[in-house]
Amino acid sequence: MSRAADTSPNTASGFQVAIILLGILATPVLLASSSLGSQLTLGKAAVAIAVGSLILAVLAAINISIGERARIPTYGIVKFSFGSKGAIAINIVMAISLFGWIAVTANTFGQSAHNLFAQQFGLDLPLPVFVAVGCVIFVASTAFGFEVLGKVAKFAVPIIALLMFFILYLALTSSVPPAIAEKISGLSFGAAVSSIVGTIIVLVATSPDFGAFVRNRKHAIIAGVLTFGLAYPVLFLVGAVPGSITSEGSLLTAMAIIGTTLPATILLIFACITGNAGNMFQGTLVVSTLFSAFKKWKITVALGILAAVVGSMDIMAWFIPFLLFLGITTPPICGIYIADYLVNRREGYDETRLEKDSAIKPMTFVAWGAASFVGFCTVNGWFTLTGIPSVDSILVAFVGYFLLSRFGTANKGVQAG
Secondary structure (H helix, E strand, O other), X not given: OOOOOOOOOOOEOHHHHHHHHHHHHHHHHHHHHHHHHHHOOHHHHHHHHHHHHHHHHHHHHHHHHHHHHHOOOHHHHHHHHHOOOHHHHHHHHHHHHHHHHHHHHHHHHHHHHHHHHHHHXXXXXXXXXXXXXXXXXXXXXXXXXXXXXXXXXXXXXXXXXXXXXXXXXXXXXXXXXXXXHOOOOOOOHHHHHHHHHHHHHHHHHOOHHHHOOEOOHHHHHHHHXXXXXXXXXXXXXXXXXXXXXXXXXXXXXXXXXXXXXXXXXXXXXXXXXXXXXXXXXXXXXXXXXXXXOOOHHHHHHHHHHHHHHHHOOOOHHHHHHHHHHHHHHOHHHHHHHHHHHHHHOOOOOOHHHHHOOOOOOHHHHHHHHHHHHHHHHHHOOOOOOOOOHHHHHHHHHHHHHHHHHHHOOOOOOOOOO
């Protein structure tokens, strides 16, 4: 059953959890916000950011609260809906997704550090050297657990915020030629909101990992609302300004037009450190379920070594589409475990029930597959339900699982005892 945690020394406040989440989402925000800003006026971008952030805040508050109720990470929660054996497939998907982001962020860190040292100090070392150094930092920030992760975020996130607002100041006080600021037409409001939600939906879907450490439900809701309802839209809007002014989809390219890339380069380096420390933390939790014989710190080190190797390759061209595919398959998992909580787990997560349940619950996989297919269709514009593919897939997964649990054809396959 779930355990109370208000007095536990190993729990964190909603504000502390929000700081960690902000450290993780900084890199995706920096990569996505300039692209959005380059295609929309600031007014339209602000409305889209507000709507997308509201959706994320509601989902995050629910998911972190489920984690607080369960007191187990996401990989443990999905066992109840997919079965103790069936959850292995889900954990493999999440492990691949998280490692993908670890490798991509390691590559981004290496590129940013390489450019910084080459431009400022004339030191042109090979890219793998910087990637390897970054991975050492990521591992050191993660291997000692949640408490150290929190300290890293507490140090780095204020620096990230200051740098972002300094970049905002530089952008607003620059004199960019008016002809540069022409907007690319064709990005619909729904597509813009989808971009804002999709940028960080995988983190939201796995946010019960952090709910397991939060003090109580009040702090869980505070963490979700503070992170995604307040800080995320502010940072996204600030990050969109250089792209909106210059019509450039890359922050570094936009800042080069504005006059200097140094603040943006330093910002990317700090964002990569906090982001990948969080990715490593979640990746270690998931991979530990697949290789339970190994201690978690050894798994973290192994992830760091693999990330150093893969992150040193030219991976961006072929890896990003693969990660976007995983972004379609991950959100429905969130819809399923929310429905499972509402239908079956109001009283808590009793792990002894797993022994009585089916080890594999086929109809849950049917709901997941159908929702992933809907997400794929809506991403490709074949049809749409809400205009936001990730939300479409979450809703289909939620409704499908809810109906199967309530009325369905699979008392053994879906419903927990």
